[in-house]
Amino acid sequence: MATTKRRSMGQISGENVVIEVAWMYYHEGLNQQDIASRLAISRATVVNYLQEARETGLIRITLAAPAFTTHRLAVDLCARFGLRAAYVVPDEGADAEAAFARVVRGAAEWLPDLLAPGDRLGVAWGRTVHDLVEAVEPHRIEAMTVLQLVGSMATPYGFTAEACSTRLAQRLQARCLNLHAPAVISRADLAAELRAEPILKAQLDQLQGVNKVLFSVGTCAADSHIVSSGLASPEDLAWHVARGAVGVLCGRFIDAEGRPVSGPLDARMIGITLDRLVGLEMGILVTPGLDKLEATRAAIRGGYVTHLVTGLTVAQALLAG
Incomplete structure (x- = not known):
């Protein structure tokens, strides 16, 4: 025995x-x-x-991406909106915070599969991107560069735009190129002078070579992060909403079709412009909640999105619209 x-x-x-x-x-x-x-x-x-x-990282538990990218709703999203891939996370019965965490975790697990040696990945800012970056498991991707897409700003969440790009570069053992300037300058003429400064001009020129971007979209609600971060004033927000803005992408306002809603604020901004975000090899959008539904539709219609990560509830709402 x-x-x-x-x-x-x-x-x-x-x-x-x-x-x-x-x-x-x-x-x-x-x-x-x-x-x-x-x-x-x-x-x-x-x-x-x-x-x-x-x-402590001794054990890493992941689920294979096809479990989420071949989900019926993921396939339907690709067919409906012309996406190259979608990753749909189950969120039935989850509250808003739990659903947020699931989508962010899913995006963090999928991201390394979407990257390749030599990529130049532009990284946006916000709570979604920050929490995603923190959840990415360390990987090494050869000759990769991570670039900050928007200048620095205050944030109620305790992190900065450059923190998102720097942390992700560390996770991927990649080169990091940040923008050493505020996202918004007080005057348009001063912003133009700063953009012409050799050091900052060289940094902005680097953004022209971005081939993939990682971002979430902001809303145009009164409590939007674009206002709480100081990037735009309540008056700026109201001005853009009156002219059709429904979402924010890398600090720039877009309408329901994804077209730029340009205004005086754009001349004061330091960061990538919307025209540089269309037609890239990959635009990875992470949408963790229904509050970003309208902005997500706009970003997809505008041609900024090739890959979408979201929860089942948002996926169903997108398809129902």
Whole structure:
């Protein structure tokens, strides 16, 4: 009769016990009670060790992208809107924050599959992009460059535009090119002078070579991030909304068809222009909630999107519209 060898905690020390527990659970297929019996520890301790293994990066749990990109709604989105790919995350029964977290996590897991050696990836800003970047597992993509698309600004979330690009570059072991200037200048003539400065001009010129972009869209609601960050005043927002603006893309306003709604604010901005975001090799849009539904439709119609990451609820709403 076969016997199971028991090992006590005294025989396994420090980090090794976490690895041992993770190996038994994920590679040997033992359940938590079996592991507890083998190591002479409680089941609760096994649960804690498995949690520690995930939090410290010893274990990475991912689901294969085809599970989401071949979902019926993902296929329907591509057919309806001419997208090259869509990644639809289940969110039934999830509240707004839980749905947000699921979509951001899904985008973080899919992103490395969409990148290739030598890419020049432009990165926008905002909570969605920031949280996505934080969720990306470290990868190395050869000869890759990450570029900040919009200048710096204040933010109520405690991060900056350059933090998004810098952090992603670190995750991907890529070169990082940031814009060393505010996103909005007080006067148009001063902004023009800054754009002509050799150092900043060289940085802006680099944006011309971007072949892929990662972004979310902003809304034109009164509490829009474009206002809370100081990029636009409530008066600026009202001015653009009165002229048909329904969304914000990299700090620029767009109408329901994705066309630029240009105004005095554009002359004061430091960052990529909307015409440079159309016709790229890849435009990766992440839409985590229904509040961005109208802006998402506009971005798709404007030709800025080739790849979409969203939740099931948003996907159904897009298709119903």
